[in-house]
Amino acid sequence: MVNKFYPETFLKEPEPTIGGVNISYLGEKYGTPLYILDKKTLVIQAQKYINSWKTYYKNEYKVLFAVKALPVLEVIRIFHNLGLGILVSTGGELYISRAAGVNPQSIYFHGNAKTLKELEYAINENIAGIIIDNFDEFEKIKYLVNKKNTRTNVLVRIIPNIEVKTHTSIRTGQTDTKFGLPIVQAYDLIKKILQEKNLNFKGIHSHIGSQIFDITAYVKLAEVLSEVYKDLKDSTKVQEMSIGGGLGVAYTSEDNPPEVEDLAKEVSAKFKETVGHSFTIICEPGRSLVGRAGITLYRIESRKELPNVRKYVAVDGGMSDNIRPSLYGAKYSALVISKDQNHVTTYSIAGKHCESGDILIKDFIDSWPKVGDYLITFTTGAYNFSMFTWYNATLRPAIVLVDNGEDKLIVKRDSYEDLLRGQI
Ligand SMILES: Cc1ncc(COP(=O)(O)O)c(C=O)c1O
Structure with a gap:
């Protein structure tokens, strides 16, 4: 059976391969830990979003890659080209x-504590829209556009009061959240925006959380x-x-994640019934674009058996390259690449930190592996590389992109010298 988490x-079989490239060969060539990205999965996921909105939404749609999930030049270029x-x-x-060459008119900027410097940068770049989160941010933007006598597009983030079944750390749409404004306050903010000659009010922004399986929340x-x-x-045209x-x-x-197509279908149907497709719809996937495209390859460094307690297998990476299990208790699937498939047993996979x-x-x-065997963890394309921490002065792993039997280094592994960058 093909697993849902496979790229x-x-x-x-007969030996693990990705993008037509032998995975153990990648381990030998680039070392471990190694992030490996399957280009085909990236492209297929992006096309699913594009085709679904095209089919169901009868007006303009914009699919934005939430770059925080995987801020890598080559990945951004792939998506932007699509x-x-x-x-x-x-x-x-x-x-x-x-730096990846993205047209500023395709960039939106959200966040709950944007600094004056960041806002100035965004205004100077003339990006497509700044998503205002709060009144203080409005004052900063107003100050900047008036000082420069330039116009900028803004949206307002609302708190939609929708609670979704996901981890509390990645839930954002409920009443008590640091993101956005209650709807009544958002209306006050919009009134203020409409009085500003240098602010062009474009619309409304919302985001209810991450790792959502329930389309009815949307x-x-x-x-x-x-x-x-x-x-x-x-008062205004949204x-x-x-x-x-x-x-x-x-x-x-x-x-059991839902299909991208169902998201577009159900949301488009609801809007058709209520206000029609009378505005441009925006969606901002991160995890669902890149998560399944990525796997991480480790080498097994040690094993131990605590009698009547637990067996441990330790790998050459861990919470530095994937902090999600220790941060949220996130679960992962894995596979040992071992010649000895006989002795199957239960153990914990430990990091080196x-x-x-x-x-x-x-x-x-x-199977109970040997030291030097490889181990793959799946679905590591999103929020692994981007949440990398250099705790224990760890070297950030390389990223290799695979496609059609070819492998290409797209992020170099850190060196010991990189650890000293900036240190005096
Ligand atoms: C405003 C906003 N949009 C989009 C995303 C992307 O979310 P996901 O990676 O779950 O698709 C995030 C992630 O936290 C977000 O904060």
Whole structure:
């Protein structure tokens, strides 16, 4: 059976390959830990978003790659060439996106604590829209555009009051959240924006969380956005509305993420029923574009058996290259590449970092590997590289892109000298 968390081109037999390239060969060539990205999965996921909105939404649509999930030049270029825009959350992400050659008119900027410097950068770059999160940010933008006597496009982020079933750290649409404004306050902010000659109000932004499996949460969101659209109808034209990102992916065989197509279908149907397709719809996927495209390759460094307690297998990476298990208790699937498939047993896969919580998978069942064998973890394309931490002065792993039997280095592995960069 093909697992839901496998990248499109992953084959387990006779030896594990991805993009037509032998995975052990990649380990020998580039070393480990190694992030490996399957280009075909990236392209297929992007096309799913584009084709689904094209089919179901009868007006303009914009698919923005939430670059925080994987801020890598080559990945940004792949998506931008397919017609995707980019959503950034910091000046740094804006810088990387511009360095990748993204047209500023395809870039939107969100975030709850943008600095004056970041806002100035975004205004100077003339990006497509700044998503205002709060009144203080409005004052900063107003100050900047008036000082420069330039106009900028803005959207306003609302709190839609929708609670989704996902980890509390990645839930954002509920009443108590640091992101956005309650709808009534958002209306006050919009009134202020409409009085400013240098601010061009474009529309409404929302985002209900991440790793969401329930499409009905987006349908509820569409209902809320429709009400907002109607409420604002007499005072201004809402040209754009964003439903955010957040669609989930499969990390284990228990996960059943919805189809991208169903998201577009259900949301478009709801808007058709309420206010029609009278505005440009924006969606901002991160995880669902890149998550399944990525795997991480480790080498096994040590094993131990605590009698009547637990067996451990330790790899040459861990919470530095994948902080999600220790941060949220996130679950992952893995595969040992071992010549000895006989002795199957249960063990914990531990990282190499100086924290007891640095466990990648707690109860993993596979063959008992040898030191030097390879181990793959799946669905590591999103929020692994981007959440890298150099705890224990760890070297950031390389990223290799595979496609059609070819492998290409797209991010170099850190060296010891890189650890000293900036240190005096
Ligand atoms: C405003 C906004 N949009 C989009 C995303 C992307 O979310 P995901 O990677 O779950 O699709 C995020 C992620 O946190 C976000 O904060």
